[in-house]
Amino acid sequence: MADLLLPPAQSLPVLDVALFDAPTIRGLTERAADDRARPWPTLLASGYARYFRDGDRDAYEQLLWERTDRLTRTAVLAAATRDPAWIDAAADGVLLFCEQSTWCWPAHDDSHARHGSVLPTVTSPYLDLGAGEVAMQLAWIDHLLGPLFDTAMPGLRARIRYEVDRRVLTPFETRRDWHWLAEPLSNWSPWIHGNVLVAALRLVDDTARRDRLVRLIADGLDRYAASLPPDGAIDEGYSYWWNGACRLLEAYDLLAYASNGALGDATAWPALRETVAFPHRLHLGGNWYVNHADGWARPPLSQPWHALHRAARLFGDREAEAHAAAHRNPSAPVLDESQGLGRLLTALTDPAWQAAAHPPTASPAPTPGLTPTPIPADADADADADADAPNAPDLVEFPQGVSTNSTRSRQTPTPALTSNPNPRDLGESAFGTDTSSTRSRLTPTPAAAPAPPPPDLAEQPLAADTNPTRSRQSSTPTLTSNPNPRDLGESAFGTDTSSTRSRLTPTPAAAPAPSTPDLAEQPLGANTNPTRSQRPPAPTPSLRDLGENALGTDTNPTRSQQSAQPTAAPAPATPDLAEQPLGADANPTRSQQSAQPTAAPAPATPDLAEQPLGANANPTRSRESAVGRGVGVDVWFPSTQVLVRRGGRVALAVKGGHNGENHNHNDVGSVIVALGGVPVVVDPGRPTYTRETFGADRYSIWTMRSSWHNTPTILGLEQLDGREYAAADVRVGDGGISLELSHAYGMGGSWRRTASLDHDVVLVRDEWELGGGGTSLIHYVLAGSVSVGDGFAEVVALESAGRLILSWEPAVTCAVTVRELDDPMLGDVWGERLTRLDIDVTGLGPSGSLELTVKEQR
Template identity: 35%
Template sequence: MTDTTPRPTLRAPLTRAFSAQLGLRGDVDLPAALRSLLATPTDALPVVPASAWQPGEPDPATLAAMSARAHAERGTAWPQPLASDAARYHGDGDRLAWETPAFARQERLTRVAVAATADPAMLGDVVDGIILLCEQSSWCWPAHDDSLQRHGSVLATVTDPYLDLGAGEVVGQLAWVDQLLGDQLDARYPGVRARIRHEARVRVFEPFTRRRDWHWLGLDGDAHNWNPWIHGNVLVAALRLLDDPSEADERARILALVIEGLDRYVDVLPEDGAIDEGYAYWWNGACRLLEALDLLTHATGGRLDAVPSIRALRETVAFPHRMHLGAGWFVNAADGQAKPSADQPWHSLHRAAVRAGDLDAQRFAASHRRPETPAVVEAEGLGRVLRGMTDAAWLQARASAPPAPAATWLPSTQMLVARERDSSSSGLSVAVKGGHNNEHHNHNDVGSFLVASDGVPVIVDAGRPSYDARTFSERRYELWPMQSEWHNVPFVAGRGQPTGPEYAASVIEVTTGETPSLELELAGAYDVAELESWRREVRLDRERAEVSIHDAWRFAQPGPAAAPAPAATPTAAPAAGPGCANRQA
């Protein structure tokens, strides 16, 4: 499909870095360069087949835990996503009815694949899981499919598959199964691997190369977390599953498209490494990018390694610990949760931090390592599970005190995070953001702040509800958590903040020293003609152990009532009156 829409100029930081590493000049024939660099399909992924594992090489705790769960559910029915539940998205808007069993099916396949590395009797269960996925009408999550718009169908159109996060996750999982157990599948179940390759071609490789209008490519300059998440899975699949000698050119072309796509995400990743979707989305955005680049480094024998040479990549490795408040609580923005699951792929952060030379990020990742417990969980996906349970550096890592920066200023998102005590989550912490109201997973929250005591939020951002059909539609701002009225921002002349990139803050002054503070001009975040200025200053006084929020406003003429919004707390929302306000927490 040809798209003639004008596109922003791509700076191509990845391609430029790779060209420099390879000594290439001028126009680069990337597919040709890749073909000569890439390892063979059997060696391209950084986990050897299970038949080559040495005793004790994979993490024993992970192997034991997943094997126990896999054996316990043998003989039970596999989770079955239903067509009627897929159609519900276009009816009552429910996403979970279909997604819950679909995700559970893939998690079960991960468990049985790991279990089969130690017990060949589990290989039949692996085949059952593979074929169930191959016979599933669509790998695309119903909430993402464009079948209704293109074909008038509330169910997936199997002749026109949509390549989304779900399809990427399935093809990536099948590629990792093939890498892990392919020789055993050939010996006992010949033909299964050919089926995997057929489905990968029809559902992923052909749509990926045929349709170049995917919104997640970032052709309009707006690359979000789908970009590295999907490209990373296409990368895994192409490296492993395009293994016929006749497919060598195709393999190199697809990998060149992957690099071009990842380049668009790197191109918009700010130099300070911040993620406007917040910490919770870092794991499926910037982290997916770092994982994909790590795979490219391995598949090219170390010849292509962008992380050390690109500042944004090095800085984003620090983003998780910069957003940490304490005890599993994080600064949450947009749709991010304040206390997401602790079961994250910490090994991925650890690996990236080692490559970036960031000792604080290594410490933060290692602070989550518990040698007596599994190194990974199956919800991470098979690829992440295999990387984590076979990464010697991660398995040998030992927990240490996590870093706690005294103050962090991220100019790209206009966010300040400051602590009462350097290197400690005890005492008060404050976070305040400016930004604009067209951020990814946006809430209308320009000027919002939160306060934590001993790492636990006490003045909070409410977060988001469970996703449904309204969440990413024109009805998004019907949902109360997305409205500015439910954030800690001013309510001006009876109005909250509108949506759009033009509704933004400007930074007046920021200080990260002994008394960290951020002063913002918020008038631009409102559609109130009479409002000339609304300045908000958030300050942490370490000596007095006090956070103060000072609002001062000016109208062109007297009239409309205005007030700071009540502060959202876990239990109450105290009222505030008009005038200049100085609140302390």
Template identity: 30%
Template sequence: MSIAHQWHALSPAIRSAALDSARDRVGVPELRERAVWESRTASARAAILARADSDRGKPWPHTLLSDFARYWRDGVRTAYEGPAGELRQRTSTAVLAAVLTADEQYVDEAADGLLLLCEQTTWCWAAHESFATARQEVVADPAEPYLDLGAAETVEILAWADLVLGAALDERVPGLRRRLREEARRRVLQPFVDDRRWHWLGLDGHLHNWNPWIHGHILAAALFLETDPATRAQVVELVVDGLDRYLRALPADGGCDEGYAYWWNGPARLASALELLDRVTQGALHPWHCDPLPEVARYPQRMALGDDWYVNVGDGPARPSPRQPWDVLHRWGRRSGDPAVMAQAVAHRKELPEVGLGRALFALVDDDWWQAEPGPLPLPRWSWLPDVQLLVTRQYDGSADGWALAVKGGHNDENHNHNDVGSVIAALDAAPVLIDLGQPTYTAISFSERRYEQWVVRSEWHNVPVVDGKQQEPGRQWRATDFAVRRDAGAEVDLSDAYPTGQLRRVATLDRGEQAVRIVDSWAAETEIAEHFVIAGRPVGHEAGRLVIETLSGGLAELGWDPGLGTGRLETRAVDDDLLAGVWGPAVHRLIIDVGAGRRTFGLTLTRSTRD
């Protein structure tokens, strides 16, 4: 039964009680319940208070019109989104410090941040402010708020702050809570109810991470800030229908075409919203076994290479911050009864996740999470996701040692798409050698018609050939066909439909006996092939048919091919994007081998090397 069916199957009395008593049922106590908050884990408590004390010694971040306008002037998003995010983070930290200590200085700090958020002209990020763009302006109109991720992230802070600090705010700054409710209603709840054209609703069938991300925050705002019962019920009904729409769009294999990094802001956001519904209904809903949620929960372990490296398809870093909200996944595993999911989560336990006041509060009060004993990562020997066409296989079950191989099929109109049909990732001892560059810093062109001017999303900067002088192009019609898994060791895929011309098949395998990865391409005689391989690490040996790379973890990987094809062209490209450089270092490399006429196959073998 779907989430929406479960919700509507509840009696009106149960639904009414869930909404009217949500503050009491959510399981996150307010500041005055000192016994709970003073018993929180010492490491998380110390980290929060250290951050809060550091913040208090600095000026508050300011969001400036000139920075907002840069999106239209020169395409820069971070000039505004950076300080806007710092303001949200500082306010959230102050709320956490206040609830942990009941110290009035932290309550005042939280109140300052909350009012600064209320005083912002817009909560929307410039890149999403299409209302201003339509007016040919760069100044947002407070009378026409745009409901985007920025607005949702901000109202979430107001909602959870009101839940835990309500009485303290009434005592220290009477009237602030009324302002919070007014701003939430005007900027978020009313636009959500009145305008059903928001693209992230997915009413046109195109669903992506904005749906659960925004719906989950609207749910918290409705439960904790909205005082009118009829409006609250209307909002929650719409949220439930929206979340159900997203859930039904998820592939049955549990895959995520937006990749591992966005999994945390897509399916994991859905899990957070469902948990909130589960709590306020006191378990009357049973969402955790709805298809495909049990499979979706396994995605992080299936993408893990080890040592915080991940298979990263689409936008997303190959080595994202390890401080993800792993407690969300742990509770998910507890509710679905999956020990491997719980083991994957607790193996990554840190003080607190980096983002989200609601997620941080849930983590703080989850005693089972803090008491769980970490163990080894449950790295599966192989994982095959047929709906998104992604195979990940490794040399040893449960170990990051040796080679791991990922082979991607799919098509070139996926969410956060890169033109990467047929690309491979090969990692030695967890460290990627053949790489997917991942997400660059977003700018004005990132999601525009000019998206494929970015080098990192073009197929010539993925591990696929250039065919007859042409790269892959964007569009659903450019796809892999006949993707066949070869037991647990590799895949064969037809890439002919991924290119404008030519016929091409690829076989990529992990030979566990030889401890090698092999990539073999074959094509019709009239097809011209230039093989492209994108490489991380430091070249330490290069000759005809051989390239030795010192990997980012200090190992040595050897790439071998027919010496008759010569050395190929080894290019070095400086990485001048901070987000990419944080993963790959100051430079990456590309090996191009022009196969030439008269050949119909090319093979590349990757093995572990020793120093010459």
């Protein structure tokens, strides 16, 4: 491998400050205006110890992330201006991190468990998301400002290398019992591996050691890629995609650059082709997405859209590329510092991303090339055969124009996004102790045709040791610009570091992607500004938060059966899905390794004349409707059992799955209903992380419980947490989905839910056969202004999206529970409160049914 890698001085992309766009530099300058007049944030022992004293982790982390963001903007401004004052300020920030006792976040450090200490043990540094982030940041700063530091602050670069080695590289190489190396893998794996990759490529001069480190990293990346289901779904949902699959794509991008395309071939993985479409497949409208688990329904505006744009270009996915481009506002920064220095530098030096903006007056238009595809008689067999094909089977994305109308953006009734979750918030998950490396993939990467080289950037190297002549060589894959060190993904691997199957031999470049026609989508409007300049003092959840799952005893392995990839059973000759039912003990998440995410059949009627959906089912696209707000295709993700159906103005999402997923909420059978792209029947998401979030008391938090999802409470019982508490006998058919919920409650009897959408009318039917006594309620959580009468509730949706009427049998009583939202993680999305309907069906007897109808009130 040593022969494949460029030397450290050339292994990160050449950074041309001439490409730094004015809006981004202007935004950084505005936010940094008073930086030099005030002290750097101070991290105190008492703040760190709070996690162990009262469970508060946010106070310390907010100061840490403020320090991190300040260093990022200072470093970029130092490079852009070469102002000695900014160079000194960047050196000050670097030394502060070098002298910081720990780079680990309090909730992750094992010093308390191993040594009984509430403070970090500096002699045994812990490698978590936070430590990887700092190592990445310092490596990029060394690349960006190295020669300037040599002149202004000799000796500082040696200190960087010493601290990164001591805190990150040596622990990574020598300690192989990290929980994030064990299966089931989560987004910690690509996140940490990607950050370590940046540090190893840039800061390690010893050729043999660099070779060992990169082999371990490549193995970890490959193992995470192998763990992804063929449909590309992420069980944590859309929010966590950015710090899981996206970080993997960015890491492969960097590895390809550092090896001139010999390594890091993302196109060799069919699941990665599918996961590039995952964000827009869950898009509801505007800034709203289908959310599950700890994800947000309205994620932060500052997302690394450039990374999705780059990956979409690599795979030739026009719809994903268009969806990303719709978030590119030419008058706004390309990204802000909350996403990390690596991601910011990548966005700043990607000409295709900077040119991706669309005219503000453009109207959504149908995306060319998307036409209805009938279900073939051998749909499943075809999908299985195509799974390994370079160009993948029919992608089931809906056209970019869906629900991106900017006229409704951020109207008065909608709560402002005051907190800005960033990569620091999105990465944590629990894992077991299995460190098997059987999927390490250390074999040569399959060949692919050369990709057309990007246009020469005419970069001017900032570092004297940087070679600009090879910055965009033709052998480099399309994704060549530097991925963010925070995003460079990695995967879990164990003590077996065998190189027998790793993709560490030269790989031919990828086939040329089809040219993408100019896409004239509407911009998302002023509310898409990714800066955080108007952020109030509320706690700032960050991407750093989006990676945490229970590290405590309440966690459930969710991907432990990732290696199995069953072959899809042949589909019947008719559009009906004649699969075998999923039993109570079936793994409803990632066992369906052969299924591609495809559109569910469009209904001729709301009736569900479906047949049981088997583990290998691959419902094939049968409908794609015109582009417009709330209009698109229907999508079914077999691996997570998530169905999304879209009508003209109303959309329905239903989740099956199980209660042992990463960042799990007890939500089997829950439904989401959106009007005009805005959720009305909602999944609340999650509050600010505390010690309880990933401990034994997780399910005492109201947002995690089934009673605050759109599910029933049966005979006084709520759903239980664990993989075995799952949907059963799941059927997807002509109107929607039908599934058995009783197993999620660990009870006998039957509770079957059927949910369908037809002509913008949602019908949810619950039928039960129960034994014993107790109160049974059906809950619906609503966002907006709610009025309730006998047998109905009217909701005025957020963002003036319209009115929905929920109606049921008037004789069935309904209580109303109002939940005031004092946590900014929830209030920033939903406003001051959520309202829950508690429909009491106890009086209907041990055997009965209830239908709920949801439609727009015009």
